[in-house]
Amino acid sequence: MSRNQRPKIDEYPEYLFIILHFPIFDKQVGRLNAGELDLFIGPDYIITLPNQPLKPVEYLFERCRTNEEVREQLFSKGTGYLLYQIVDQSFDYCFPMLRKIGNKLEQLEEDIFIGRGEEIVRDISNVKQEIINFRKTIRPQRSVLRDLERTKQRYMRAELEVYFDDIVDAVERIWDMLENDKEVVEALEDTNESVISHRVNDILRVLTSISVIVLPLTFIASLWGMNVGVPGEGDHTAFWIITGVMIAMLVGMVTYFRRRGWL
Amino acid sequence: MSRNQRPKIDEYPEYLFIILHFPIFDKQVGRLNAGELDLFIGPDYIITLPNQPLKPVEYLFERCRTNEEVREQLFSKGTGYLLYQIVDQSFDYCFPMLRKIGNKLEQLEEDIFIGRGEEIVRDISNVKQEIINFRKTIRPQRSVLRDLERTKQRYMRAELEVYFDDIVDAVERIWDMLENDKEVVEALEDTNESVISHRVNDILRVLTSISVIVLPLTFIASLWGMNVGVPGEGDHTAFWIITGVMIAMLVGMVTYFRRRGWL
């Protein structure tokens, strides 16, 4: 069996073979990966072959092992009900992940206007990649689960039908939330770009104002610094006249820039 | 019952269970949230379970309590008509919200060219998030209401059919307006980016022009400021010659930049 297959459902005369993917947060690399769960379901048996440990499945079986009552409850209603429990618990595990992403997005929305620098670009990029990976895992699942809803009657009692609607519903909700998260993160990215553009604009306004004010004044001063016979050479009144003219220029230019809204 | 479920309609033999979401403006946080309204409709009863107070529903029941006539009118036509009234009033409540968003967008359209600075980025971002949240609330509703239209016959007289078309119509109108608002806010964002780019361009033109004009002149002045035997040392005519040359250079460069359209 190849290492990573697409989620699918194959019907064989005596059993169903189901491949499902679930998002798993790999703490070491800090990214979301897809964990594969292969399932064989026959009329009186169910075999789970996870590619890597899936916490919700392990927890379910753990409870069966330790708790007589839970086992009784799960196993008495046929393999269909057990399948439902496994799949449902596994998808329920997505919601805390989605809440985390939602919280990160809300945090970012506030941080953008505070101006935390390049870090925020990295944070937005990471959340975006997380959402992309999450979507990659969930997307092919939707058609599989709809197929499952259609084929589920075989090993299930009719009254369980409503439970499976529940799973399809959960996956659609996950998908809707991811769609929305994607819109939000893209909007945040655009806003962040606008904020930076605005800051560049602000900084340039200051730089330009100061340069335009100070450079000409410095030029005039250096004009009188020339070692030629400058007008008013060695004259103390000349210093105050020139300084006065410069202050007048400065006031004029500052007023001008204030009016244009640059300062 | 889990805290927030997807809008849906479940048919049970004796009653209908409907979950609907409505946008509610949370004044404290300043954002749109989804309020959930759960409804059980049987042949002769209707139970409303709002997740949080929904003004239009509360107002409707308030009127029933205080006004005999209104109660008579609402309760005499069966639960179908009452359901229609509740849903219709709740969606009608969306239109003032949409009008508010529309007004904000029109205001922004004018403000962009006035140049209100970083605030406008924040305002555009807020309206965008509002529209995204509004869409998130309305989107899953559309299929539910179409389902409702199909299943509504059970507790309704046929002549009420036209009323339900009205609700579907209202939701479709809300959706169309949101689609349009989204297009508008994205266009505004793009325009704002262009406006900032243009301003950066304008400021840089001024900065460059002044620097390119003044810096070389200052250099020449500081050349004659060197404490070596400069040509025309201590000579008063020399000052005027150098100043004249500088004025000629200045006029030349200003003319050049005018022609290139930089000043």
Add this chain to the structure above:
Amino acid sequence: MSRNQRPKIDEYPEYLFIILHFPIFDKQVGRLNAGELDLFIGPDYIITLPNQPLKPVEYLFERCRTNEEVREQLFSKGTGYLLYQIVDQSFDYCFPMLRKIGNKLEQLEEDIFIGRGEEIVRDISNVKQEIINFRKTIRPQRSVLRDLERTKQRYMRAELEVYFDDIVDAVERIWDMLENDKEVVEALEDTNESVISHRVNDILRVLTSISVIVLPLTFIASLWGMNVGVPGEGDHTAFWIITGVMIAMLVGMVTYFRRRGWL
């Protein structure tokens, strides 16, 4: 009747009720709005209720009033034909508007490379909003007119069918043109952004080149301007040696920037 309803067609036993929207250019505000036209069509009457004066409809009735022949021709073929005339004339009125938008887009395409400054951002933004509003008006119409084509048989002779195909065709053409206009205006916006980026780049290259050339030279000059015992103090040859070294540096740097393509 609420002030602004979605375009729709409602069939009643004795008459059809049709709501259509048409784009109207409001000269005062300078934007496209949607004008509503409500129509009641019975087997032998047609009632038009425009929300605001619609020129093509008014013009049609004006001609009926003044010209016996036109009235004869319009009224003799049943209400179906009259409906066709009203709707067709109203949509025909869209084409001059579209041509205007097309002309504006062509004008903008040329203007972008001329560099008319911030005005062009405003012009692009205005055309874009116009296209968005036009699309908003036409979009919901398409399904209504297809419905109309299906229900039209009631008060129409079969031979008129081909006329109604014509209207659907016209609306689809309008929609296609708007789709195309939208693509064009978005492409123009992107191009304009690129043009500005390029100009910023050009200006910065000039600014950087001049600064990098003149600033070090000024520094050297001011070094010899220090009131300490500079080498070659008071020496006339020193001036020419320093000036010579500076010219050599200038030539070297200009050559370097030419090679890097900055000047």
Add this chain to the structure above:
Amino acid sequence: MSRNQRPKIDEYPEYLFIILHFPIFDKQVGRLNAGELDLFIGPDYIITLPNQPLKPVEYLFERCRTNEEVREQLFSKGTGYLLYQIVDQSFDYCFPMLRKIGNKLEQLEEDIFIGRGEEIVRDISNVKQEIINFRKTIRPQRSVLRDLERTKQRYMRAELEVYFDDIVDAVERIWDMLENDKEVVEALEDTNESVISHRVNDILRVLTSISVIVLPLTFIASLWGMNVGVPGEGDHTAFWIITGVMIAMLVGMVTYFRRRGWL
């Protein structure tokens, strides 16, 4: 008949009326326009009414006029075959145009990194408008040709069916290529933007480095240029001490910027 109609196929009892559009490169304006070809096909005649000269159609008829054999071959198989020949030849004419666009795109891909300046923005914009216009011409055709495939049996022998599949196939191929070209040109535009951003970044790094290094040194020099009693006034050793300190500062700052990767 109105000047420019949508591509369509109208079936009349005695003939088919077909409108098709073909892209024509207008050399004078340098843009792609749509040429219209109207066709009436009866059981034993075919009338072509091109809006403007269409080279492939003209060439086909030219060959019929001059070459007995070609005429025989074309006319002997019924009007269906002739229709097929006209349409097929006309669409075949699109492929050289597409190849030209493809070549331009490949050329642009190389040019972007060479940095040809504003010209490249203009070139990308032109290709994009060309692709948009091409798509505008081809898009409505696809459904018409599928209709044509369905209605073609009337004046055609069954064995010709495979030929018409060929035309549908050709148009789908043209459409696929245009879709791909659109993706490519948008990717090029984005890349070009990134390249410019990077260059702006590079230039600013140089400008900033030089300014930050030279400005403080110039300040120190001008400090000693003040006509007050500076320390080491008139002292030759002072010059070398100050110069030494400046060189140390310069080396320190250059090292610092090297480490930060700015120079």
Add this chain to the structure above:
Amino acid sequence: MSRNQRPKIDEYPEYLFIILHFPIFDKQVGRLNAGELDLFIGPDYIITLPNQPLKPVEYLFERCRTNEEVREQLFSKGTGYLLYQIVDQSFDYCFPMLRKIGNKLEQLEEDIFIGRGEEIVRDISNVKQEIINFRKTIRPQRSVLRDLERTKQRYMRAELEVYFDDIVDAVERIWDMLENDKEVVEALEDTNESVISHRVNDILRVLTSISVIVLPLTFIASLWGMNVGVPGEGDHTAFWIITGVMIAMLVGMVTYFRRRGWL
């Protein structure tokens, strides 16, 4: 037969004609091209006509030639099975290519924040073009393979059906991976743009800070450098007073910029 045809499947009475495209990495130009494989499949023969050497096909036939057993195994199950082997092996060849693209994307994700300069723009652009070309090759294939699944029964035993599901599955997986890769590369491009914007912002902050601090100080120094009777002329205390004032200004401005977060 024209040089490059769209992937398709044509059914003839006695054989099937299939055109498939496979991505081939052309090492010389460094880009992905589409290699065409034409297949004629009759009840007891299969003819492969590759446009250019296709490694997986060649390798398959090579193994047949050298290994009796393999030949036996491949040829004994009918042409359907052989077709399946050829197509399956050819598509399997795509996965190492996809893994390479995936690795490049992961590498780029890390490189963006390191700041490798313009090279990274080129790398992102190249991967994007590769993904676009890959998609261009695979896209039309999907419908062909679904057609193939429908028509395959003719020369195949029923038990082979499950194998063909496998191919369709593989192509869908390739397509899903390409969709995801496209999302990832676009996200990387956006992130890279943001990173550059942030760097420009950072650099400008430094440039502005230094200019705004040093330029006014230089101006003051040059004011006292004027050859007029400056206050405190020749006075040693004056130097220290002025320097003291300047240090006070410097400290004040640095504190101010620190607070605004510019330094």
